Amino acid sequence: MKLRSKIYLYSSVLFAVLLVIMNLAIYYIFSTLSVDNQLDRADAEAAKIAADMRRAGSEVSAPELLRAYVPIEGMLRLYAGDGSGPAPVTSAAEGELSTLKPVFYNEKHSEIIRVDGRSYAFISIPVIWVDGSVMNVQMTQSLESTMDTLGVLRLVLAGTTVFALLPLLLSSRVLSGLIMRPIVQMTATMREIKQSGKFRRLTLDETSKDELVEMGQTFNEMIALLESNYVKQEKFVSDASHELRTPLTVIESYASLLKRRGLAHPELFTESVEAIHSEAIRMKELTEQLLLLAKHHEHWNLSMKVIDLEELVRDSAKVFRNAYGREVTVKVKGEVKGYSDEAKLRQLLFIFLDNARKYSDDDIYVSLEASGQERLITVVDRGIGIPRDELPKIFDRFYRVDESRGRKQGGAGLGLSLAAEIAAAIGARLSMDSVEGAGTSVSITIAAGSGE
Template identity: 35%
Template sequence: MRLRTWIQLSTTLVLIVLLLIANTAIYFIFKNSVISSEMNRLTNTLNHTVMELNSNSNLSMEQVLQAYLISNGMIRVVDRNSNTIIQVTTNNDYRNIQSEYNDDQFEEVVSYKESMFVVVSIPTIGENGEIVNLQVVENVDVFFENIHDLKWVFVYATIIKVLILSLTSRFLGRIISFPIQRLTQTMSLIEKKGSFEKISITHDTKDELTEMAMTFNRMITRLEKSYLKQEQFVSDASHELKTPLTVIDSYVKILNRWGKERPDILEEAIHSIASESGRMKYLTEQLLLLARSEECIESEKRLVNIIPIVEDTIHRLQQAFKHEIYLKSEQREIYMNIHEQSFVQVLIILLDNAKKYSDDHIEVELKESDKSVIISVTDKGIGIPVEAQAHVFDRLYRVDKTRSRKTGGSGLGLSIAKRIVEQQNGFITLESDEGRGSTFTVTFPKLEV
């Protein structure tokens, strides 16, 4: 069953049940109220009749009953044997309505010859001093006709309301199911075309259906990004691994031809294969690191003083770089909530990049302001051309490919650093003057501190 049909049937059924319950309750409440009101009126008539009998000893009981006779009914006196002693009536047909004696007051509704009557009886003292029942009987066909008309009014009103509710629920079902239909259509389109389509949100409401569409769009955005990252990773890997694999394959073919006969070719081939294999290993590690850096491990973040971490990193790298690395910081304590390994990785990438393209000393500066923590790494190297500065953070981009191969660069380091910094809600910038050096500046917001 379609959701729209289910909504229409379920809402209509629920509303029909509620209408039936409400109308039935109103009908019986009104019916009982009318009958009870009439019984109270007749009881008051009998009480006044009794008072009149007790106060007017000169009048006979029949005369008093005649005086209090109602317009469409009968007043009678019934003895202990349920026999009628005296009765006055406006219609002789009423005389045959069965009488019954009771020691207590009672009210009832009886049917006689397809007519409805209300009977009210109270005990009193008769003319001979014995206990008798004084009963009033009234024809209430008019009331029951009104009640019967009311019943049909409820029936017709219920039918009309059900029709209106059916149309309304159908319209409501269309409104509710429309975003779901769009979602289904969008998913079908994605399945057929293999594209990443999104649901168009035409109004800015905060209902559940809009939230569902927004959640779907966010999910599609994440899937698209994940797919593009995967595609980019495969493209990067295939592009960068193609050259060393070609070199290795070429030298393997040379070895097969002349490797056993010419030692110089054997030595050259072994050296080149080892060099290209090492480069492939390094490149693979960098690509995997870049893929892993897309996920920030929030649970491993902790609040630490970054000054000792920076000092320790500089000390370790200075032994390998054989460059002088100077740290400049006016503070001895700068606390940040960071993933320590990722933070150290950013420092290593920036310092390694400075070392590759500079033979002079390297400067690291730490500054803390009210809103941010700033880390800058400055080298006195060859600098970066203006036209290349906008691309240095792109994957596998190298300003000087020949020089990069000599220094072992893969074009992935700065891209990795940029991803890690963005995971910390920070950003990285570059200032470079060709021939005079470059400064990479990392800014972390104080919210992370």
């Protein structure tokens, strides 16, 4: 069953049940009040008749008293505990009441009885008769007028229920349509996206602030995110293919050169092997970076702990100095510890040191200082710098400020993107400032170690 049909069915049934219950409650309350009211009136009338008969009993015979006080639609009886008493007197239309078997009651008694399908109020009141005996003055009075009124009420409520169900069913259909409209639009939009391959948004009534509009807005935001990720994925695949194609082309070219002329020209051997080796290393690094970027942070096996930042920075500078022969000056203000993953923070530092090496020829400076509950590692170079309008894009994958310059230096545009991923994983904050032609400074901010 479709959701629209379920909403329509469930809401219709629920409203119908509530309407029936409400009408039944109205009928029950009204009928109870009406019958109780008639019973109270009959009780008061019977009490008055008993008192009048008691006062006139010494002057008028019992049968005459019964005929004088018999109700218009009912019966009046005078009955003793030993079964004696005059014959009951009934109104003209209620003769069958005289056939009822009398019962003596020691106390006042009232109830609703049914005779031949008709309802009556029965009242029995004990009185001390003129001869000193205890008699029951028993009055039976018809309630058919009240029952007729209740019958009319039943018909009115039943008719009201039937007529109320018609707009109820219509409103339930309209309600289900209103609820399902954005869902139907979403389904149609998703089918269209699937068929055309183009991302589309829902058209929303921005003046409305209900949950359906919020759901539509959330859907549009999700589509925007999917579209953005799709575009990024396409660009990533395209850029990765382009980056891998270059070293493969170089390797293929030199391998073909060796195959054609390597034996006849030994001097080409060294050049070709060096080029193939260099491009193979570059392709390996690129592949490792791509694989690391493809992993989620949870798969990086982080080990967060308090580490000695001064020792980490000085060791990293020493390794970098020995590997590339570049001078790295380290300046530390006091003993500084921080909370991070040592291996990933070292990798992050190496990325920025390597960038400084590639784009500057002067010495590289690294400073370490404490700032409240944060620790700041800053890498400064005196290189070519980055234009200010390019700074917001430098952490995008495969982005280079200068394509030809980046290619010459061997970069794939993944280093800073990887740095951003590492920083996010270890809870570090990155900031970069640069002046074109003057140099660049990069800051890594991490949390202080506990106990400092």
